Amino acid sequence: MGIGIVTLMFVFSEKKMHRNNAFQRRYPHHPANEIHKLDLEYNSYYFGGVTADRLYLGNASAPMHLLAMDRERLDTIHRVLTISNPDLDFRYLQTLVDSTAVYCMDGTVPVIFQADLTNLKGMKQPFKIPQFIKAVPIMGKAFVFRAYDTQTGGNIIGQFSLDAETKIEYYPNILRAKGDVFFDTDGILLYNKQLQKALYVYFYRNEYDVANRDFSLDYRGRTIDTISVAQLDVRAIETKNEKKFGKNPIIVNIQAATYGKYLFIQSDRLGKYESEKMLKGASIIDVYNLQSKTYDFSFYLYHPGLEKLKEFRVDGLTLYALVDHYLIEYHLDKNIFNIDSKI
Numbered sequence: 001m002g003i004g005i006v007t008l009m010f011v012f013s014e015k016k017m018h019r020n021n022a023f024q025r026r027y028p029h030h031p032a033n034e035i036h037k038l039d040l041e042y043n044s045y046y047f048g049g050v051t052a053d054r055l056y057l058g059n060a061s062a063p064m065h066l067l068a069m070d071r072e073r074l075d076t077i078h079r080v081l082t083i084s085n086p087d088l089d090f091r092y093l094q095t096l097v098d099s100t101a102v103y104c105m106d107g108t109v110p111v112i113f114q115a116d117l118t119n120l121k122g123m124k125q126p127f128k129i130p131q132f133i134k135a136v137p138i139m140g141k142a143f144v145f146r147a148y149d150t151q152t153g154g155n156i157i158g159q160f161s162l163d164a165e166t167k168i169e170y171y172p173n174i175l176r177a178k179g180d181v182f183f184d185t186d187g188i189l190l191y192n193k194q195l196q197k198a199l200y201v202y203f204y205r206n207e208y209d210v211a212n213r214d215f216s217l218d219y220r221g222r223t224i225d226t227i228s229v230a231q232l233d234v235r236a237i238e239t240k241n242e243k244k245f246g247k248n249p250i251i252v253n254i255q256a257a258t259y260g261k262y263l264f265i266q267s268d269r270l271g272k273y274e275s276e277k278m279l280k281g282a283s284i285i286d287v288y289n290l291q292s293k294t295y296d297f298s299f300y301l302y303h304p305g306l307e308k309l310k311e312f313r314v315d316g317l318t319l320y321a322l323v324d325h326y327l328i329e330y331h332l333d334k335n336i337f338n339i340d341s342k343i
Contacts, residue, residue: 022226024272025286025298031336032299032319036329038074043325049097050315057327058095066095066102066120074329081120083113098137107132114141114162127165130158138191144198146189154181157189157200159215171215175200180234182243192258195290201256201265204230204249208263210290224286224295225252225269259314260339263288266309283309303328
């Protein structure tokens with residue numbers, strides 16, 4: 001009886017976390033259609049970057065391994081990276097590709113090794129950089145990054161460049177905490193190269209921030225969900241000087257990607273009239289217009305028979321998704337998505 005009561009409480013709490021009848025999505029007819037599916041054999045791959053002709057995947061289990069794929073045929077080329085100082089105390093070494101450059105980075109060391117795509121041997125770090133949680137290349141050798149703010153105990157957005165050792169700037173005006181300064185500002189850092197804007201999507205509330213290229217705040221956007229204050233149960237462990245969740249928080253925005261004037265946000269929060277069965281074989285993607293500052297529509301990203309969506313990227317009218325150990329390519333309907341080539 002005790003196990004049954006606990007199970008029922010868990011089920012009802014899960015339904016509460018996923019269900020919200022206060023908003024209603026708009027679903028156009030088939031905006032995204034699957035065109036290719038490739039078995040990667042391993043589920044440890046993540047997106048490293050997208051160029052005009054290739055898609056790059058890094059591997060969390062093999063950090064020095066880079067998988068390059070022809071975007072038309074999805075033919076694969078396995079490449080091996082070497083770094084100038086492999087004996088550092090790495091915690092999570094991640095590989096990113098931006099245009100013709102490739103970067104290996106770990107924000108806990110902190111270190112960013114760089115090289116040209118034509119030669120991946122002996123990658124070097126040119127300058128000392130600050131510690132970071134997440135870093136995203138923006139233009140040239142400049143990066144926008146998210147870091148732990150030692151003064152406030154929260155998160156902060158900054159910028160540094162691999163061209164100049166002293167060029168490190170912080171922007172405390174972007175992220176805004178309404179509750180716990182760290183967990184409440186936890187989220188997803190993106191950079192939109194077409195609009196030249198930095199984006200930050202909060203995990204636990206219906207908000208995202210948009211900053212200009214000079215990192216002045218453009219505006220704070222709202223998603224269609226109604227949770228404006230994060231539902232967090234944060235407990236302090238004084239003996240370890242740590243904080244943790246007392247119970248699982250409600251995640252409003254799971255993942256995000258951006259391209260052109262669009263911001264794509266994955267959410268498993270069910271709106272009015274939506275069936276919970278859909279989440280077993282599809283992921284919900286909400287689409288926001290960064291220029292008009294509005295919610296446009298939503299669509300189901302179908303992956304029947306597979307587990308939940310791990311990660312996705314958008315480039316033009318192509319959406320790439322990692323689900324289980326598969327890479328799935330979807331085509332976005334040009335009659336629904338207005339991808340302006342002039343942006």
